[in-house]
Amino acid sequence: xxxxxxxxxxxxxxxxxxxxxxxxxxxxxxxxxxxxxxxxxxxxxxxxxxxxxxxxxxxxxxxxxxxxxxxxxxxxxxxxxxxxxxxxxxxxxxxxxxxxxxxxxxxxxxxxxxxxxxxxxxx
Amino acid sequence: xxxxxxxxxxxxxxxxxxxxxxxxxxxxxxxxxxxxxxxxxxxxxxxxxxxxxxxxxxxxxxxxxxxxxxxxxxxxxxxxxxxxxxxxxxxxxxxxxxxxxxxxxxxxxxxxxxxxxxxxxxx
DNA sequence: TCAACAGTTCCGAATTTCTGAACTACGGAA
DNA sequence: TTCCGTAGTTCAGAAATTCGGAACTGTTGA
Numbered sequence: 001x002x003x004x005x006x007x008x009x010x011x012x013x014x015x016x017x018x019x020x021x022x023x024x025x026x027x028x029x030x031x032x033x034x035x036x037x038x039x040x041x042x043x044x045x046x047x048x049x050x051x052x053x054x055x056x057x058x059x060x061x062x063x064x065x066x067x068x069x070x071x072x073x074x075x076x077x078x079x080x081x082x083x084x085x086x087x088x089x090x091x092x093x094x095x096x097x098x099x100x101x102x103x104x105x106x107x108x109x110x111x112x113x114x115x116x117x118x119x120x121x122x123x
Numbered sequence: 124x125x126x127x128x129x130x131x132x133x134x135x136x137x138x139x140x141x142x143x144x145x146x147x148x149x150x151x152x153x154x155x156x157x158x159x160x161x162x163x164x165x166x167x168x169x170x171x172x173x174x175x176x177x178x179x180x181x182x183x184x185x186x187x188x189x190x191x192x193x194x195x196x197x198x199x200x201x202x203x204x205x206x207x208x209x210x211x212x213x214x215x216x217x218x219x220x221x222x223x224x225x226x227x228x229x230x231x232x233x234x235x236x237x238x239x240x241x242x243x244x245x246x
Numbered sequence: 247t248c249a250a251c252a253g254t255t256c257c258g259a260a261t262t263t264c265t266g267a268a269c270t271a272c273g274g275a276a
Numbered sequence: 277t278t279c280c281g282t283a284g285t286t287c288a289g290a291a292a293t294t295c296g297g298a299a300c301t302g303t304t305g306a
Contacts, residue, residue, distance in 0.1 A: 001270060001285060014226040015145050022142035042284060054265050059285055078272050078283050093226040095218060103137040103216040124254060124301060165253060177296050182254055201252055201303050 004066060004073050009088050012069035017093070020068040021100055025053060026061050030070060031106035033084050040082040070097075127189060127196050132211050135192035140216070143191040144223055148176060149184050153193060154229035156207050163205040193220075 021027050029045050042062060046053050053061070062082060065071045069089065073082045089097050101107045144150050152168050165185060169176050176184070185205060188194045192212065196205045212220050224230045 014223070015147050015150075017226070018141045018223065019145035022138050022145050024138050027138075043282090055284070056265050056267090056286080057263090060264080063285090075271085075284095078281090080284065093222070095222040096226050099216070099218040099222045100137070100141065103140070103219050166251095178253070179255080179296050179298090180294090183295080186254090198253095198302085201250095203253065 004075075006066060006072055007069045009069070009085075009092055012089070012092060014093065014096075016068035017070060017089075017096065020064050020070055023061075023064075024104075026065060027101075027104050027106060029058075029061055030065060030084065031101060031104070033071060033082055034086060034101070041079045042082075043079075127198075129189060129195055130192045132192070132208075132215055135212070135215060137216065137219075139191035140193060140212075140219065143187050143193055146184070146187075147227075149188060150224075150227050150229060152181075152184055153188060153207065154224060154227070156194060156205055157209060157224070164202045165205075166202075 021030065025048065028048055032045055033040055042055070042058050046055065046058050062071070062073060062080075065082075066073050069085060071082050071084050073080050075081075086097055098107065144153065148171065151171055155168055156163055165178070165181050169178065169181050185194070185196060185203075188205075189196050192208060194205050194207050196203050198204075209220055221230065
């Protein structure tokens with residue numbers, strides 16, 4: 001297995017982020033990952049409720065998320081641990097991830113403190 | 124020529140917005156359109172500096188932008204007038220368009236007053 | 247009626263996406 | 277050590293999408 005590629009923060013491109021998150025399945029995966037308490041393994045995320053994502057497709061979704069800079073993946077024993085790079089990303093693209101998740105109606109609790117411009121003026 | 128389709132505000136899907144703006148050429152077009160004073164015709168937007176977009180590709184870019192709900196197109200005589208739907212969009216997806224354009228380093232002056240959560244807390 | 251222009255549609259080539267099947271990597275049991 | 281089971285990756289070919297030149301449509305002005 002070839003080593004996993006993760007772009008450096010400064011190499012993350014907005015078009016890659018938007019492309020990765022223009023697929024509702026990937027958004028669902030990313031949003032679940034951003035939810036504290038989720039193990040972050042592939043198999044834990046395959047079930048979308050209405051359909052189970054084939055594992056080759058799932059693996060590809062993780063690759064797209066990883067190489068766009070949205071998540072970090074690390075092998076831990078037999079499984080893969082995935083976590084979002086939200087904090088870093090918010091530094092580089094302030095408010096971007098947050099407003100995307102809000103648009104999808106997927107803002108998880110953990111992210112509610114991500115951007116400072118949060119609930120300052122009543123909304 | 125078949126009539127131009129524009130989605131109603133409530134039918135606009137975030138995945139379509141992100142997909143449309145995951146292409147840097149379309150972002151460049153959209154950002155130019157958002158700039159006050161730009162005529163908004165296709166031919167006025169074909170020149171990207173480093174390359175001229177073929178007109179069939181350009182027409183397709185406009186179609187993607189239009190059908191995702193990002194712009195409104197209206198025939199005016201022989202040419203087509205295009206304008207962004209930023210104000211409406213910001214109502215439906217607060218802060219989204221703004222943070223995307225900021226991420227691309229493309230925030231035009233007109234939009235600086237778009238979102239209320241702007242420069243409230245120093246940045 | 248015709249020519250010129252702005253933009254759209256068509257269609258074939260190139261690229262990308264999808265997913266089942268085969269494969270690799272690791273851990274545990276014997 | 278060898279074998280097995282589990283987690284995930286890679287491969288490969290079918291399907292879908294994108295790209296862009298050529299032909300076409302709609303509009304204005306002569």
